[in-house]
Amino acid sequence: MKRPRLALRVVVLAYVGALIGVPLVFLFQQALLHGFGPFWSALHDPTMDHAILLTAKVAVVAVPLNVIFGVGASLWIVRHPSKLTRILDTVIDVPLAISPIIVGLVLELVYAQSGWFGAALAKIGLQVMFSYPGIVMASIFVSLPLVSRQVIPLLREVGNHQEQTASTLGAGPVRIFFTITMRSITWATAYGVSLTLARVIGEYGAVLIVSGNIALVTQTLTLDIGSNFDNFNNYQGFVGALLLALASIVLLLILGIARHRERTRNEYLA
Amino acid sequence: MSISLNGVTKYFGGDLVLDRVTDEVPQGSLTALLGPSGSGKSTLLRIIAGLEPLNEGYIELDGRDVTNVPARDRNIGFCFQDYAPFRQMTVFDNVAYGLRVQRVPKAQLKAEVEDLLDLVRLEAFADRYPRQLSGGQRQRMALARALAIKPSVLLLDEPFAALDAQVRAELRGWVRTLQRTLGITTILVTHDQSEAMEIADRLVVLNEGRIEQVGTPDSMYDKPANDFVQAFLGPITTLNGVAYRPHDIELCVPGLGTDATVTDVIRLGFEVRVVVENNGISSWVQLTHDEAQRLNPVVGEHVSLRARTGASVATPQP
């Protein structure tokens, strides 16, 4: 039994190593090709600085909105089920199966000047397409299900007996939410937040369409990377790419810790 | 605090779950709500707690109508079958929860929680988490938590169901003693009739949402109001279409009653079960150890069965 096990292990490690490991190492190598100094100054390129700032400004709005929506919708779906919540559950999962390009397209169809709401919004001075609000909306669209998909199964498994007990002990709905409900889904929510953040800072296709890719105005970091490569500034592109990769790795570590904590906290003898 | 249930009716969708349930639970009593699964007993308990609304009827606590009062204002202690521990809090914080809601000052809170933990013998576990406790310990923690708010009523939903036999027996007696000491009006839901008979002052037998009978364990066992109650509260042997308790049937020589053949004799120490068959129907008769020695039933022997004088049968009540 030993040899097939060893063989499988080697094959899997080789596959994962070649598919994921090699590009990752290559990315580091390409960005740090000229050493740390040039890497650092490349990071301070004005176009890139603006892109980083814009990405951060989008994340700061999109992530909290989606977390509030995600947790709220999950509570609604699990604690007060109805025909409506079943539809809600399905609709929330829709973004998972939609290509980012299509996301950009549908937002443009509604919010561009020629779109359904575009003209009306322009009259009240709100420009959505080719501007910050549009990027935020696209980011919200693509990351919408990520929190709910973590929180819903956990809420179902935990059940509502703790919350009901707390109400017999005199606690009101707000206290119950913060002392019982939120505490039982902390790590699942943290997992969802990390995934959401990763998705928001990493979105490309949808933001490409919605923002118009205008350098120094509506170009997020991902668009900046793409634009650099289109203009053969490979090195600059790789610098930005490594920055995003490092951010993803940090988020991955948080994901790993959250998954581990989730398991030990809720490990339970029947 | 006394509890008054008046015509409590509950529907789930189109199904009638509780049908005009009416009862007066006296102050300081331990009442067992007894019935098979699906009889509505847990639902009734949750309605009394205010965790579920009722459709018709009303509920009074000490004469005060609480039908529209939310759970958190009813001052009721509730224990779920799964104990519903607050998993992310220590045992101490679990028990202290209700007191913190009432904003009890820190020093007093600490003293009261420690007293309760002593009472339930969990003083050494104050800083542990629920997942580190055994089933019986979690049960005691749930009780301490409910008692912390000094409830006027204690509601227990199948509190012993998830425990193994020995722990269950210990905990039963302990809860009974505790209840007698504290004098809290308590309602306990169970499907286990021997448990109910052992610790309850009064039984309420529910079937399909209706009360079948209310009374003390003894009176209900000896004078069941109908076949359902009789069959639910203890074993029965049917003779000529009438249900009797197996110990109310006499084993005689052939000819004095209904003829039957002994198919098995099971000795359970103090009790001996003689399994008999007549016309293809199998039932059993209970003899005491001495009776069995005297009569010495043997497999294959032909006997006859008749009811003893004064045998308890189902007597419909007015």
Place this chain on the structure above:
Amino acid sequence: MRASALITRGTAKGLAITYLSLIILIPLAALVTNAFDKGLGSFWAAVTQQESIDALRLTLLCAAIASVVNAVAGFATAWVLVRDRFPGQAILNAIIDLPFALPTVVAGVTFYTLYGPLSPFHVNITGTWIGITVAIMFVTLPFTVRSVQPVLESLNFSAEAAAATLGASPVRVFRTITLPALMPAILTGTGLAFARAIGEYGSVVFISNNLPYRSEVASSYIYSLTTSDQTNSAAAVAVALLIIALLLLIFFNVTAQRLARRRA
């Protein structure tokens, strides 16, 4: 319940529905309306343009190959993660999530440089179906691994042990007991991977070179239609792609459920 609580709950629900509508429901409605704006004939013409057909065919081909390869690879990886013990296993577990968390464009430019004209390995698979497939394999591996892994973890050994006592060889036990138990999870994971793969853009657009009719994937085609203001055609092809994704998901999930039900 108190009136204030009811009002708050109602407002919250209303807000949630408005949020969903503005961001998802109304835009999707606009998509469908726009696709059929000039009639069913026009929709069909846009979808059956040669460029469209070539793009859809290429996309489906690459996505299918990548999904099948990853169904096997994902299963093997989950197996090694759950049923094996070796140093560095935690690193393997963590690295599996990388394609999930990494921005697609980062993967895209890295693959382009690694396997393109500037490749240190002197390979050049840009503009080929191989290049596209490799990029999709990178992006979809986590899906199959993470759907099989939890099921494999919770599988108890008693069925397998029972089969062994009845004389079954390890291969037979695997084929008749273990694999059928995991099939629903494999199918669901593959379905998710496939649906994601046919819509993939960022990681694929660089290595594919986007030559119309030759190496253009569906999402690139829709993008070029969108930016050249042919919104009706773009919407039409988008609707076609979504229908394909929906059919795939339904097929895989229904098959998975059927298999699961048969065993329950």
